Amino acid sequence: MAAEYSENEPLSKSPWSSHLTAASASVSSSRTKDESVSAILLGSLIREEGHIYSLASRDGLLYTGSDSKNIRVWKNQKEHAVFKSHSGLVKAIIIAGREILTGHQDGRIRVWKVSEKNNTAYRRVATLPTLKNYIKCSIRPKNYVEGRRNRSVLWIKHHDAISCLGLTKDASLIYSASWDKTFKVWKASNFKCLESVTAHDDAVNALVVGTDGLVFTGSADGTVKVWRREVQGKGTKHFFSQTLLKQECAVTALALSPDSSYLYCGSSDGVVNYWEQGKPESHGGFVRGHKLAVLCLVTVGNLLMSGSADMAICVWKRLENGEHRFASILTSHTGPVKCLSVEKDPEATKGEQQWILYSGSLDKSVKKWKVSDTPPATAHNQQHRRSVDTCYPTAVSIRKMGSRTVI
Numbered sequence: 001m002a003a004e005y006s007e008n009e010p011l012s013k014s015p016w017s018s019h020l021t022a023a024s025a026s027v028s029s030s031r032t033k034d035e036s037v038s039a040i041l042l043g044s045l046i047r048e049e050g051h052i053y054s055l056a057s058r059d060g061l062l063y064t065g066s067d068s069k070n071i072r073v074w075k076n077q078k079e080h081a082v083f084k085s086h087s088g089l090v091k092a093i094i095i096a097g098r099e100i101l102t103g104h105q106d107g108r109i110r111v112w113k114v115s116e117k118n119n120t121a122y123r124r125v126a127t128l129p130t131l132k133n134y135i136k137c138s139i140r141p142k143n144y145v146e147g148r149r150n151r152s153v154l155w156i157k158h159h160d161a162i163s164c165l166g167l168t169k170d171a172s173l174i175y176s177a178s179w180d181k182t183f184k185v186w187k188a189s190n191f192k193c194l195e196s197v198t199a200h201d202d203a204v205n206a207l208v209v210g211t212d213g214l215v216f217t218g219s220a221d222g223t224v225k226v227w228r229r230e231v232q233g234k235g236t237k238h239f240f241s242q243t244l245l246k247q248e249c250a251v252t253a254l255a256l257s258p259d260s261s262y263l264y265c266g267s268s269d270g271v272v273n274y275w276e277q278g279k280p281e282s283h284g285g286f287v288r289g290h291k292l293a294v295l296c297l298v299t300v301g302n303l304l305m306s307g308s309a310d311m312a313i314c315v316w317k318r319l320e321n322g323e324h325r326f327a328s329i330l331t332s333h334t335g336p337v338k339c340l341s342v343e344k345d346p347e348a349t350k351g352e353q354q355w356i357l358y359s360g361s362l363d364k365s366v367k368k369w370k371v372s373d374t375p376p377a378t379a380h381n382q383q384h385r386r387s388v389d390t391c392y393p394t395a396v397s398i399r400k401m402g403s404r405t406v407i
Contacts, residue, residue, distance in 0.1 A: 033326055033327065034317045034325040036317070036327075036373060036374060037317055037327035037328055037372065037373050037374075038328070038372045038374065039315060039330055039357075039369050039370070039371045039372075040369065040370045041332055041367060041369055042077075042356075042368040043367075043368050044332075044365050044366065044368070045062075045064070045074060045077060045366040045367075046364065046365045046366075047072070047079075048364060049066060049068040049070065050066035050067040050068035050364060051066060051067050051338070051361075051362040051363075051364055052064055052065070052066050052338060052339065052360030052361055052364065052365070052366055053066060053067065053089060053090055053091055053339065054090050054091055054092050054093045054102075054103075054338075054339050054360070055093065055339045055340065055341040055358050055359075055360045056093040056094055056341055057341040057356070058095050058343060059343075060075060060346060061074070061075055062074040062341070062358055062366070063093050063095070063100060064093075064360060064366055065089075065091070065092070065093050065102060066089065066090060066364075067089035067090075068089075069084055069085045069086060069087065069088065069089055069090065070082055070083075070084050070085075070090075071083050071084070071085065071090055071093070071102060071112070071122075073120075073122075074366075077368065081119075081121070081122060083112060083122040083124075085104060085110055085124075087104070087106050087108075088104030088105040088106030088161075089104065090102050090103075091103050091104060091162050092162060092164045092165040093165075094167055096167055096171050096174075097171065098113055098114055099112065099113050099125070100112040100113075100114075100122070101165055101174065102165075103162030103163075103164065103176055104161070104162060105161045105162075107159055107160055107161060107162060107178065107180070108127055108128065108158070108162070109127070109128035109165070109176055109186070110126070110127050110128075111124065111125050111126040111127070111128070111191065112124055112125065113125045128174075128176075128186060128191050128193070129154075129157050129191075130192075133156060133192055134154065134156070134157070137155075137156050143155055143156070155193075156184070156193035158178040158180055158182070158184065159178075160179035160180035160203070161178060161179045162176050162177070162178050163178060163179060163203065163204060163205050163206070163207075164176075164177050164204075164205075164206055164207050165207075166207050166208060166209040166215075167188075169209075169211070172187070172188050172189070173185055173186065173194075173209075173236070174186040174187075174188050174191075175209055175215065177206070177207040177217060178203075178204060179203035179204070180203075181198055181199065181200050181201065181203065181204060181219075182196050182197060182198050182204065183196075183197050183199050183204055183207055183215075183217060184196045184197070185229075185236050185238070194234075194235045194236050195235060195236050195237065195238060197227070199217050199219070199225060199227070200217065200221050200223060200225070201219070202219050202220040202250075203219060204217055204218070205218055205219060205220055205251060205252050205253070206218040206251060206252065206265075207254065208254045208256050210260050210263075210277075211260045213229035213230065214226060214228060214229070215227040215228075215229060216244075216254055216263060218251030218252070218253070218254045218265055219250070219251055220250040220251070221250075222245075222246060222247040222248055222249060222250060222251060223243050223246050223251065224243065224244040224245040224251055224254070224263075225241075225243050225244070226240075226241040226243075226244060227239065227240060227241060228241045244263070244265075245265060245273060247267065249268045250267065251265055251267055251268075252266050252268050252293055252294055252295055253265070253266035253294050253295060253296050253297045254266070254297065255297035255298055255304070256299065257299045257304075257318070258300065258301065260277060261277050261278070262274055262275065262276055262277065262284065262299075262318065263275045263277065264297050264299070264304055266293075266294025266296070266297050266306055267293070267294060268293040268294075269293070270288060270289075270290035270292055270293060270294060270308065271287075271288055271294070272286060272287050272288075272289075272294055272306055272316075273285075273286045274286065274304075274324070276322060284322060285324070287314075287316055287324050287326070289312075289316075289326060289329065290306065290308035290309075290310050290312065290314065291308075291310040292308055292309035292310040292336075293309045294306050294307070294308050295307055295309055295336060295337060295338050295339075296337065296338060296339050297340070298340040298341065298342050298357075300342045300355050300371075301353055302318045302319075302373065303315060303316065303318070303327070303355075303371065303373060304316040304317075304318065304324065305342065305357060307336075307337030307338065307339070307340050308336070310336075311331065311333045311334065311335060311337060311363075312329055312330065312331050312333075312337070313329065313330040313331075313333075313337055313340070313359055313369075314326070314328075314329050314330075315327045315328040315329070317373065328371075330359070330367075330369060332367055333359065333361040333367060334363040335361045336361060336362045337359050337360070337361050338360055339359070340357065340359055340360070341357075341358045341360075342355050342357045342358070342371075344356075345370060352372075352374070353372065353373035353374060354370065354371070354372045354373075354374070355370075355371050355372075356368065356370060356371075357370075357371050
């Protein structure tokens, strides 16, 4: 996989890599395809009701959100349940125990709970901010801040679309990021908004919650920022830590490796930068496999998957030495790949590294893939894999899509 360092790449604009030169840059993407990773298309879920904007999966259940405002639940590739938000297309979905949280175009977060008696019945238990908190907050003039068009808005409410949701490992705090340039922190036990942080100069497109109280945000202003969380009484306070990346093109996606040791950042120019946590002096590097914007990222095991506006999904494998090697490219969608979700394959044997990958697209479909990190496949599987790995990238042209890209 071609990934040669250039002074014009986003990597060179990172304060983490200011010491690097073309001769010493730690760009570690191999030109060799890793044949130990195989990917097979298992099927498609197609329902002509709108573009797919969000996915979440766990324990064999797949949740899909679209601009139809419906959240559909799938099991064994069949529709299992459906519930409707009535307002605001579904931009983000996360699973928190028996609760499902959805973020919407109208700036609201909706909380749903599955019935203990009927696992196909979901009811809405809260809308954030809650009416009680909204009324209580609205009484005090100091709780109003300047919003769009110089209008005063309550600080506990997003006044533009929610782009993504996050959850701490113990599920005690909920994070929401928005095109209104802020991210907000909510207490999961009572859905109270604890804090609102004006994080960027443009839309916040991505947020991931790390370990040790770290939060990472990426924006259409071209920056990736690190925030440090501290608990203060019954609330929280997030302090700005540092800017990892500053570039002209928009940051469109973020992801952490399962052990939080690597941070990945996708951009509107098709590049994925990465950093190894705990080693700020050595930027990990970047990989290039897409011709257009990277719209989503997901990690599992030592694998990284990236979905793009060029309709392809690239699979990368991280080696023990930190190098990232191209493994596969999946090309079955006919529209931009907007969201990805991955979980352990229930059919995998003990010790087998095998996962189910779901990809949602603006072609109104969800694809289901089986991804295996195993020794080279049999000839039969190799032949099948070639049918979906039809455009292995050796060198690609990068097209910038502007610094104000929001997704």
